[in-house]
Amino acid sequence: xxxxxxxxxxxxxxxxxxxxxxxxxxxxxxxxxxxxxxxxxxxxxxxxxxxxxxxxxxxxxxxxxxxxxxxxxxxxxxxxxxxxxxxxxxxxxxxxxxxxxxxxxxxxxxxxxxxxxxxxxxxxxxxxxxxxxxxxxxxxxxxxxxxxxxxxxxxxxxxxxxxxxxxxxxxxxxxx
Amino acid sequence: xxxxxxxxxxxxxxxxxxxxxxxxxxxxxxxxxxxxxxxxxxxxxxxxxxxxxxxxxxxxxxxxxxxxxxxxxxxxxxxxxxxxxxxxxxxxxxxxxxxxxxxxxxxxxxxxxxxxxxxxxxxxxxxxxxxxxxxxxxxxxxxxxxxxxxxxxxxxxxxxxxxxxxxxxxxxxxxxxxxxxxxxxxxxxxxxxxxxxxxxxxxxxxxxxxxxxxxxxxxxxxxxxxxxxxxxxxxxxxxxxxxxxxxxxxxxxxxxxxxxxxxxxxxxxxxxxxxxxxxxxxxxxxxxxxxxxxxxxxxxxxxxxxxxxxxxxxxxxxxxxxxxxxxxxxxxxxxxxxxxxxxxxxxxxxxxxxxxxxxxxxxxxxxxxxxxxxxxxxxxxxxxxxxxxxxxxxxxxxxxxxxxxxxxxxxxxxxxxxxxxxxxxxxxxxxxxxxxxxxxxxxxxxxxxxxxxxxxxxxxxxxxxxxxxxxxxxxxxxxxxxxxxxxxxxxxxxxxxxxxxxxxxxxxxxxxxxxxxxxxxxxxxxxxxxxxxxxxxxxxxxxxxxxxxxxxxxxxxxxxxxxxxxxxxxxxxxxxxxxxxxxxxxxxxxxxxxxxxxxxxxxxxxxxxxxxxxxxxxxxxxxxxxxxxxxxxxxxxxxxxxxxxxxxxxxxxxxxxxxxxxxxxxxxxxxxxxxxxxxxxxxxxxxxx
Numbered sequence: 001x002x003x004x005x006x007x008x009x010x011x012x013x014x015x016x017x018x019x020x021x022x023x024x025x026x027x028x029x030x031x032x033x034x035x036x037x038x039x040x041x042x043x044x045x046x047x048x049x050x051x052x053x054x055x056x057x058x059x060x061x062x063x064x065x066x067x068x069x070x071x072x073x074x075x076x077x078x079x080x081x082x083x084x085x086x087x088x089x090x091x092x093x094x095x096x097x098x099x100x101x102x103x104x105x106x107x108x109x110x111x112x113x114x115x116x117x118x119x120x121x122x123x124x125x126x127x128x129x130x131x132x133x134x135x136x137x138x139x140x141x142x143x144x145x146x147x148x149x150x151x152x153x154x155x156x157x158x159x160x161x162x163x164x165x166x167x168x169x170x171x172x173x174x175x176x
Numbered sequence: 177x178x179x180x181x182x183x184x185x186x187x188x189x190x191x192x193x194x195x196x197x198x199x200x201x202x203x204x205x206x207x208x209x210x211x212x213x214x215x216x217x218x219x220x221x222x223x224x225x226x227x228x229x230x231x232x233x234x235x236x237x238x239x240x241x242x243x244x245x246x247x248x249x250x251x252x253x254x255x256x257x258x259x260x261x262x263x264x265x266x267x268x269x270x271x272x273x274x275x276x277x278x279x280x281x282x283x284x285x286x287x288x289x290x291x292x293x294x295x296x297x298x299x300x301x302x303x304x305x306x307x308x309x310x311x312x313x314x315x316x317x318x319x320x321x322x323x324x325x326x327x328x329x330x331x332x333x334x335x336x337x338x339x340x341x342x343x344x345x346x347x348x349x350x351x352x353x354x355x356x357x358x359x360x361x362x363x364x365x366x367x368x369x370x371x372x373x374x375x376x377x378x379x380x381x382x383x384x385x386x387x388x389x390x391x392x393x394x395x396x397x398x399x400x401x402x403x404x405x406x407x408x409x410x411x412x413x414x415x416x417x418x419x420x421x422x423x424x425x426x427x428x429x430x431x432x433x434x435x436x437x438x439x440x441x442x443x444x445x446x447x448x449x450x451x452x453x454x455x456x457x458x459x460x461x462x463x464x465x466x467x468x469x470x471x472x473x474x475x476x477x478x479x480x481x482x483x484x485x486x487x488x489x490x491x492x493x494x495x496x497x498x499x500x501x502x503x504x505x506x507x508x509x510x511x512x513x514x515x516x517x518x519x520x521x522x523x524x525x526x527x528x529x530x531x532x533x534x535x536x537x538x539x540x541x542x543x544x545x546x547x548x549x550x551x552x553x554x555x556x557x558x559x560x561x562x563x564x565x566x567x568x569x570x571x572x573x574x575x576x577x578x579x580x581x582x583x584x585x586x587x588x589x590x591x592x593x594x595x596x597x598x599x600x601x602x603x604x605x606x607x608x609x610x611x612x613x614x615x616x617x618x619x620x621x622x623x624x625x626x627x628x629x630x631x632x633x634x635x636x637x638x639x640x641x642x643x644x645x646x647x648x649x650x651x652x653x654x655x656x657x658x659x660x661x662x663x664x665x666x667x668x669x670x671x672x673x674x675x676x677x678x679x680x681x682x683x684x685x686x687x688x689x690x691x692x693x694x695x696x697x698x699x700x701x702x703x704x705x706x707x708x709x710x711x712x713x714x715x716x717x718x719x720x721x722x723x724x725x726x727x728x729x730x731x732x733x734x735x736x737x738x739x740x741x742x743x744x745x746x747x748x749x750x751x752x753x754x755x756x757x758x759x760x761x762x763x764x765x766x767x768x769x770x771x772x773x774x775x776x777x778x779x780x781x782x783x784x785x786x787x788x789x790x791x792x793x794x795x796x797x798x799x800x801x802x803x804x805x806x807x808x809x810x811x812x813x814x815x816x817x818x819x820x821x822x823x824x825x826x827x828x829x830x831x832x833x834x835x836x837x838x839x840x841x842x843x844x845x846x847x848x849x850x851x852x853x854x855x856x857x858x859x860x861x862x863x864x865x
Binding site for chain 1: 226231234236238392435437438440486674822
């Protein structure tokens with residue numbers, strides 16, 4: 001009897017894990033999923049790619065577990081450009097990234113990061129209060145246990161990146 | 177867009193395996209695969225997870241970040257990071273108790289309000305080889321070389337992280353970072369917006385309330401203030417009686433973070449505190465009965481203010497300028513002491529040159545100590561002013577891109593006690609693969625003489641007379657103005673690896689070679705008419721070495737379950753040919769183990785279990801000029817927490833559950849041994865807005 005119940009319980013557990021549409025998701029994965037969407041709904045100037053199949057570089061500044069959550073992105077592509085995920089941003093030079101995700105833990109590096117990418121076409125995404133005020137384009141935050149985002153259009157324009165109207169419509173807050 | 181046909185290839189492979197193998201083997205393999213698969217699902221890089229469109233994502237509830245395998249540190253040093261999450265789940269109620277999480281750190285509670293904390297041996301109430309910084313401000317007292325932990329009863333919820341570095345950190349942090357550095361960073365004010373109220377009630381913590389409020393007051397300008405009060409119960413004597421060491425402490429402070437542009441950030445912060453800590457002292461006396469029992473209260477207060485400006489010139493050049501003032505006052509039965517510190521520091525980071533990453537800095541510190549008392553007096557003027565000038569330079573050179581780095585550097589310091597001190601280090605970091613790192617280091621560090629060792633006159637004990645022939649003997653411990661720095665040459669190495677994202681191992685080994693360690697010498701006895709005076713003078717005639725290793729492992733079999741294992745092994749030897757180490761060094765525990773399980777029973781219920789084993793140790797007992805044995809002990813903490821909603825957390829914490837009480841340490845002088853009791857507390861964390 002007990003073993004039957006246990007089996008049933010395990011089945012439900014495994015089943016739930018494998019098939020169910022998630023009602024809830026761990027924050028780091030959500031950040032990765034949002035980031036993929038942001039990349040898909042943004043437009044970079046064509047000159048950022050060396051060729052039609054040049055990689056789209058997503059650079060992650062943060063903890064190992066966040067980098068881990070971004071790994072599934074490597075199976076995706078932006079248009080014809082396969083996504084590459086890099087974690088050692090400073091070694092690779094941030095100028096070579098098309099998108100940089102900055103975790104809250106890397107706040108101290110923001111000054112040097114924004115100085116390095118200045119007006120270059122890099123989409124900067126963060127998850128900390130004040131990220132857009134300091135120069136970031138998109139900032140993610142949690143409200144009522146749902147993840148939402150704010151956009152700073154002037155920072156996007158300076159980076160020469162076009163954000164789709166769909167994205168702007170969904171943003172919690174758009175700063176012109 | 178084309179998709180690969182991987183799934184069908186997998187099916188083919190499986191069939192062929194089935195054909196070839198015995199059924200039971202397949203069954204066994206199947207079970208293993210199922211388990212691995214389940215773990216893998218828990219850790220999956222499931223492609224579909226990222227493939228929801230944005231509207232769907234905005235509808236998904238965010239769950240807290242799963243406990244995470246730590247980032248492999250890039251530093252070529254034995255470093256361990258304690259995060260806010262670790263602190264919360266540890267159930268610890270004080271900073272020293274939090275430090276029990278780290279490998280190679282010996283934390284021993286002395287009584288109701290005192291702790292002994294050290295890295296890699298040499299522990300004591302006045303453990304002098306561990307430098308402790310709170311947001312860049314040193315809390316190591318230059319007067320007696322050590323840390324009054326009870327005066328740093330920080331609001332634990334506002335700590336962002338604690339970096340625990342074993343081994344010398346003198347090249348960057350300067351003198352006294354001999355056996356280790358503890359670097360406590362509080363959270364950025366932007367991360368503590370809104371409010372937080374915590375309240376704790378239990379039989380050890382008899383009541384603790386902390387309130388914090390934070391807000392954004394302009395674009396990129398954030399501030400918070402906090403207040404905290406804690407009341408701790410007394411511990412007990414071996415005999416079972418009360419130890420008379422209860423205490424209460426209040427504390428408050430603020431932090432403001434401003435960032436007018438990404439090029440400039442400003443931080444201003446300050447704290448004030450006061451505390452009354454009871455203690456029972458046995459103070460020597462010249463008159464019969466030659467020792468006085470005193471029910472004493474330590475009265476302590478202080479405040480500090482710090483400002484920091486970080487200026488980014490370019491991606492390759494960044495300046496940090498920091499200044500602070502720190503005032504501490506402490507009055508107790510045997511002495512009164514006031515310390516004032518003013519400190520200025522400039523740091524410049526240069527990353528521009530191709531393979532070089534340079535940091536250099538200048539520092540100036542002024543400190544004034546006023547020390548006076550009856551049992552502990554000073555020779556000469558009670559007040560003393562000192563200055564320290566310092567310069568450091570470190571270059572991190574990339575030898576092989578992405579693979580091999582070399583860091584060379586040194587600190588040059590000039591202080592009024594021992595003159596110029598040079599503290600160089602060389603470290604090599606080799607990234608064997610993305611998930612494996614190997615490092616080696618050699619460095620020199622010094623522990624500069626303290627006020628006590630230079631010019632304090634301690635009445636240590638009075639040996640009662642044996643009538644009719646032997647008069648009382650008055651034993652005095654006196655400073656020597658020729659007292660020199662203690663020196664260390666340290667050899668270290670370590671290896672870190674992560675396996676499949678769910679297992680991380682960090683191993684560090686060391687050999688520490690000490691010279692000019694503190695010892696004491698007997699002066700000729702002097703007959704003073706009514707008694708004989710026997711002076712014992714500080715000198716630097718002891719040498720010794722320690723070696724050992726530390727291992728920390730994190731294993732996260734599923735997203736909801738994490739294991740942390742920490743083990744430290746330490747061996748210490750002293751060369752007593754020229755001096756006795758009696759009175760100076762006890763014997764650190766040889767083995768220390770900590771095993772922690774953090775398990776999420778459901779989305780909002782956490783069950784955490786923490787086992788600690790501390791090997792037998794010997795502490796210096798100055799009153800009897802002997803060592804005091806502290807037996808090995810095993811203790812267990814359990815925490816059960818429930819979050820009914822995201823703004824409320826209720827936790828039940830049991831500490832030291834395995835025995836009614838056990839001793840962890842005794843102080844070097846004046847106090848009696850106490851035992852730390854089993855305790856239970858209830859804690860509420862609430863965010864009203």
